[in-house]
Amino acid sequence: MDILGDALFYMFITFGLITTVHLGMYLGGANLYDIWQYRRQSRLPKRRHKWPTVSVVVPAFNEEVSIIRCLESIRLTKYPKLQVIVHNDMSTDSTVRLIRAYQKRYPKFDLRLVNRRHRAGKAGGVNYCIQKYAKTDLIMTLDADCILRPDAIKNAVQYFDDPKIVGVAANVRLVDNRSTLGVLQQFEHLIGYRSKKFYTITNCEFIVGGVASTYRRETIEKVDFYGTDTQTEDIGLSMKVVAMGNRNNRIVYASDVVAMAEGAHSFKALMKQRYRWKMGSLQNLLIHTRMLFNLNKKYSPSLTFYRLPMAFFSEFMLLMQPVVIGYIVYLSITYHTVGLFLGAYLTITLYVLLTIWPDEHSTLQRKLAKSLYAPFLYFAFYIMDTVQVVAIIRCLMNPKMIARKTAEQQAAWTPPTREGVQAQFS
Secondary structure (H helix, E strand, O other): OOHHHHHHHHHHHHHHHHHHHHHHHHHHHHHHHHHHHHHHHOOOOOOOOOOOEEEEEEEEEOOOOOOHHHHHHHOOOOOOOOOEEEEEEEOOOOOHHHHHHHHHHOOOOOEEEEEEOOOHHHHHHHHHHHHHOOOOOOOEEOOOOOEOOOOOOHHHHHHHHOOEEEEEEEEEEOOOOOOOHHHHHHHHHHHHHHHHHHHOOOOOOOOOOOEEEEEEEHHHHHHHOOOOOOOHHHHHHHHHHHHHOOEEEEEEEEEEEEEEEOOOOOOOHHHHHHHHHHHHHHHHHOOOHHHHOOOOOOHHHHHHHHHHHHHHHHHHHHHHHHHHHHHHHHHHHOOOOOOHHHHHHHHHHHHHOOOOOOOOOOOOHHHHHHOOOOOHHHHHHHHHHHHHHHHHHHOOOOOOOOOOOOOOOOOOOOOOOOOOOOOOOO
16 A cells, blocks of 8 residues: 555656646747747738738538628638638538528628538538639638637738748637636636647647648648548648658647637537547547657657657546545645645646736736636636546547547537627637
8 A cells, every 4th residue: 555655646746747847848938939929920021912812611510600700700801812611511500591691791702602412521521622612822721610810811821931831720719708617618728728839939739720720732732631530630630741740841829810719518518529639639649659759850859759758648647637636635634734735726826827917819907807717727627627537538448439440430520509609809
């Protein structure tokens, strides 16, 4: 028992040390990214005589609640060379009628509705639109519940002035929702996306979500488009791109490409979402294990010796977390010591505050309001950790699906319930 207890105690110390080091790296990396971003923007031409063409592809299945809000946000970007393609994956509600009415209302808006006679799935639908209709330099994909900030497309396009950048990940914010679940997801996104600044600076980013992600068309063609054999086609695409060699095929996080999306509206929906995300992540990591500790010079060492190994190790840490925390609670009660938890609590609270206040897209009023949540988030984050633990356990109980030995992948997809509420950028 003593040996087991010592092992759990040192595991807790190790996990805590790794977490603390990472928080420091994320803070430092975010500051360096902000400097890089300032210098990059200062070098951008003030007036452009030529803009590349952009296609925005929106997959849709029963999106009557949010599709017009999405299209309106795209139209208001007023990008000069833009086409919008909505792939209707056999919706049974009024999605098609609403889109056709929108086309009549704005005839000069280059909006194409693509109807299929059979369900193609999300990735299959997007691929069909890119191959058949999107004859442009750049491709942006956007979920039907999303809202683009008016400058989002122009800002995304400007990153491609660097020939080595082939993919741009957007800064995804969640629509305001003051429920406990809504607040938790908003802070989770805020903290998670700030860490992407560190991954960009160190050139080890390999995850690009499906919300307002932008790629060079030729790059998508090189990797044979979005994959249909995993649960997360967006992660699959970005990992295929990185696998070509991330030194000359860089994926960067763009903090100024802002899009808003709706979070999960119930714990049941959240559990389903995180299981899909976790399964897709594990599937794609398993596909690309050859990049682990790869010495090929086309990869950055930060990717092959740090980011990818940590992606696997973090899942192990997550799986062991309930056991380790349970043991530390036992020690704290038995020996009346709260120092370990107090240190962790203060570290996380401080980190949340240091994430809120440098945020370039929040007003002073919003920063003050968010700061009021900070003292309670350490305990609330255990809710999200529980969701993640359940998700990985469910994944491990389905090894055939992780190994993609089942047909249950992308044949059918059902988007989460949308509320279609009006959203306002900070």
